[in-house]
Amino acid sequence: MNNLKLKDYLLLTNDENKELIKLRNSDEIRQVSLTQNIITLDEHLLWLNKLKNDKTKQYFAVIYNDNVLGGVNVFDIDLQVKWGVFFSNKTPLMIKSIIPICFMDYIFNTLRCEKLYAEIKKLNINAISYNKNLGFEVVQDKNIVTMELNKSRYLKAKDGMILKRIVRKMSLYNLKMEIANEK
Amino acid sequence: MKNKIEKIIIDILKEFNEELENDALNNPTPKTKLYGTNGVLDSLALVSFITDLEEVISEEFDEEIVLADEKAMSATASPFRNVESLTNYIQLLLDK
Numbered sequence: 296m297n298n299l300k301l302k303d304y305l306l307l308t309n310d311e312n313k314e315l316i317k318l319r320n321s322d323e324i325r326q327v328s329l330t331q332n333i334i335t336l337d338e339h340l341l342w343l344n345k346l347k348n349d350k351t352k353q354y355f356a357v358i359y360n361d362n363v364l365g366g367v368n369v370f371d372i373d374l375q376v377k378w379g380v381f382f383s384n385k386t387p388l389m390i391k392s393i394i395p396i397c398f399m400d401y402i403f404n405t406l407r408c409e410k411l412y413a414e415i416k417k418l419n420i421n422a423i424s425y426n427k428n429l430g431f432e433v434v435q436d437k438n439i440v441t442m443e444l445n446k447s448r449y450l451k452a453k454d455g456m457i458l459k460r461i462v463r464k465m466s467l468y469n470l471k472m473e474i475a476n477e478k
Numbered sequence: 479m480k481n482k483i484e485k486i487i488i489d490i491l492k493e494f495n496e497e498l499e500n501d502a503l504n505n506p507t508p509k510t511k512l513y514g515t516n517g518v519l520d521s522l523a524l525v526s527f528i529t530d531l532e533e534v535i536s537e538e539f540d541e542e543i544v545l546a547d548e549k550a551m552s553a554t555a556s557p558f559r560n561v562e563s564l565t566n567y568i569q570l571l572l573d574k
Contacts, residue, residue, distance in 0.1 A: 389546060392525040424520040428498075456497045457522060460529040464546075 297468040299390060301355040301367065301397065304343060305475035312339060314363040315356050324381050327419050329439070347475075355472070357382065357394055364390065367398045369406065377412045378402065389468075392461045395429055396453065397470060403446045411449075413442040428457050479572065484508060484565045486534055491561075494527055508562040517559070524558060535568060543571045 307315065316339050318324060325331045334342075346352060351372045357365040365382035378398070382391050402408045413431055415422045417440050423433070426442050430452030435441035452458055488506045495503040502510065502518045511517045513524045528545045536542050545557075545568070557567030 388521045388525050391521040395522070421520045425522055428520060428522040456494065457526040460526040461522065464525075464529060 298360050298471075299393070299468045300358050300471040300473060301394070301401075302358050302473045303475040304354040304356060304366075305347060306473055307356060311356060311358070311363055312336065312343075315339075315366065318363060318365070318383055319381070321383075323384050327416060327422065328381070329414060329416065353474075355398075357386075357390070359387070359390055365394075367394060369398075369402055369408075369411075372406065372408075375412050376402070376406075376408045376410065377414060379413070389461075389464060393465050393468060393470070395425075396458060396462060396465070397472070399429060399444075399449055399453075401472065403449060409445060411444045413444075415440050415442065428452065480565060480569055482538070483535070483568050483572075484561065486538060487531065487561050487564055487568075490527060490530055490534065494523070494530075498523060506561060508560070508565065510561045512560055512564065513558040514556060528558070531568075535572075539572055541572060543568065545571075 302311070304312075304315075313336060316334060316336050319328075320333050325333075346354065351374075352368065352370040353372070354366060354368040356363050357367065364386040365380065367378065367380045369376060369378050371377050380395060380398070382394075399411075402411055411431075412434075413426050415426065417423075417436070417438050423440055423442070426444075427433075429444065430448040431442035431444040432448070433440055434443045453462065491503055491506045491510070498518075500518050512527075513519050513521075517524075519527060525546065532543060532545050535545075557563050
């Protein structure tokens with residue numbers, strides 16, 4: 296069964312936290328992350344404690360058939376809302392494609408965000424292209440590229456040639472979102 | 479059969495490029511790199527392209543094929559490296 300879920304970091308089990316940190320500290324993820332330091336499990340758990348009371352950030356692990364494959368997050372919810380995503384290289388491409396659509400729907404429909412931003416290393420061409428396919432546009436082109444997306448542009452992209460086909464495949468997955476109680 | 483498969487791939491890539499607007503896809507050839515190092519498609523575009531390709535191939539050859547299976551998508555020698563490797567992979571699936 297294709298069980299796919301976005302599970303709030305605040306609900307992760309100890310084993311899931313360990314898996315997540317191992318993945319976050321792997322070279323493949325740190326190479327493309329804006330912050331590249333190694334995070335220990337203790338540091339991660341301390342940070343989770345702070346996250347409990349922080350209404351401006353939400354972090355979710357991507358879990359497919361009980362394996363942690365990556366994460367998505369939305370932060371600065373009170374300011375210029377930004378999103379981030381990372382996946383293990385082993386992640387099936389279909390999952391890399393379905394998750395951002397599910398998460399954009401959550402950001403624009405549930406969180407009622409008006410505008411969303413992404414900050415990506417200029418060298419990470421694939422991620423820039425990935426965000427463009429979600430409807431993002433480059434608004435600042437420096438070493439860190441800033442991209443912007445509003446709801447109408449997202450809906451247009453979702454109805455476009457590329458995302459429409461992926462949306463059709465979403466029904467093949469048993470997709471769930473587990474969100475911690477309201478902060 | 480190989481030429482027909484290649485033509486289908488190239489036609490779909492051209493159609494896709496109306497949305498992608500990627501210069502590297504203006505005139506795709508068998509050597510055009512699709513996914514991976516220096517590939518022109520990111521994961522979203524690749525999955526969408528493959529989904530379309532599966533449908534067209536199934537219609538044209540009257541045979542259902544699955545390109546987007548996890549084995550192919552995570553293979554070290556990925557069939558999605560370039561147009562040529564994808565053509566060969568589809569031919570292999572149709573010959574089975």
